[in-house]
Each structure stands twice: as C-alpha cells, then as structure tokens.
Amino acid sequence: MLKTLNYLLSDEEEKLVIEIAHDRAYSKEGEWKQPGYHKERSDRAYPGEIGIRTELAYSKLTGLPMNMAIYRYHGDPYDFGTKDMPIELKTSTHIGNDVELKVKQDEYEKKISLIYIGAQINKNNMNLVKFLGCISREKLDRIKYEKQYFENGPLNWVCQATDLQPFLPYYKDGKWFRIDFDTKKHILTIMPKQIFILPNNIQSDQAQLCTTCDSKLDMNAKMAGRDQCFSCYEEHRG
Secondary structure, three states: OOOOEEEEOOHHHHHHHHHHHHHHHHHOOOOOOOOOOOOOOOOOOHHHHHHHHHHHHHHHHHOOOOOOOOOOOOOOOOOEEEOOEEEEEEEEOOOOOOOEEEEEHHHHHHOOOOEEEEEEEEOOEEEEEEEEEEEEHHHHHHHOEEEEOOOOOOEEEEEEHHHOEOEEEEEEOOEEEEEEOOOOOEEEEOOOHHHHOOOOOOOOOOOOEOOOOOOEOOHHHHHOOOOOOHHHHHHHHO
C-alpha cells in the first residue's frame, strides 16, 4: 500500500478550480486538440482541472501561492519554487497501486525541473488529492523508462510511484522544507546535493540574456540549450 499525503478540496475550492481551468484553457490561441487521456469530457478546460486541483492542494498544504498568471501560448514555466529552483507537479488518474509518474518527453526536454512531485486523483472522487511523493530530476534521469499510453499518443518518461520519496518538498524564503507523510510535520531540510547537479557546460550564475527580450535566462532555458526565455520560446513556436 502506497503512503500518501491527502488533501480534500472544499466546495469553494472546487469552484475556484473550475474557474481557473476555464480561464487558462480559453485564453489559449490556436485550435484545441483532445489530449486523449480524458475522453469522458470534451470541453477543453477539463484536462486542466485535474492538474489545477493538485496545484491548489499543494498551495494549501505548503502555504505557497499558486501561479495565477494566464498564458496565451503555453502553460506556466514551472508550477512552484523559483526560476532557479523549479518544482513540477504531475497528476495521474490511474487509481491502482501501480500508478506511475509520467512526463511527456518533449516537455522533459524544454521544461526542466529540479524536483517532480507525483499525485493521484480518482475521477469518481475528484476533490480528494493524494500526493505520492517526490523525485529529483537527477534520480529520474537514471531510472526513467519510455512508455506510450495509447496509440498515436505522446511518448513519456516514466517511473513507478514506489520510486518516489514519501514526503512533500517545498521552497520558501530561500530555504527547503518538507512535509513528512507519517507525522504531517513541516521540517526544515537540506536537499541532497545531487538534486542540484547541472551539466558541465551550465553554470546557474552565468549572465546570459534572452536573444528576443533581453531578460536574464533562467536555469531552465540554459539547461535546455535555448537562447530564449520560456515565454519568448513558446510564443515563437505558437
């Protein structure tokens, strides 16, 4: 049986989820395509509702604000943390103990996070968010395997939920904390150094600027080998 940290969304929080999902989905330009994972509903806001439930639950548990920005051409550059300490939340609607944490391969290359957090939502009880644990990108790089969930679907990098560490990390005021799944206590923690390993040709303090808007490139862009910030890169692609 997997250890989890659970959060039950209230009726008011459910209304907020639907509102945010609608605003995000219908602000996007271009034709919408059914992603394939959630065919039971055809409206374009529905897939976003699932991830936003996890974002809101994480926000409530950690006390960190959600990113409420609306992007016309892309999703948010990172879910929580900072530009140089990005944290990504991944939600599965598979309800078995063999649940996996998955990241689309194209996203894995362009949207680089230090830590991935897995969560689980049952489509028959969507106000209950179960956090499954976390994994560093460094470890995920070592153990990931390729998986395609349906014909013509995207290729994903995947690991088992049993590979996740049973705590919920968050970055606040320049310090790392974790919520222990057993005690539910918030504990000041020192993250293992390997979480912050960068490729040899990358230095997080290098002064590199976006070639389009001249803003300072964050670690995500540098690790992906881009000369544009995330917003300019996605707008150019759109």
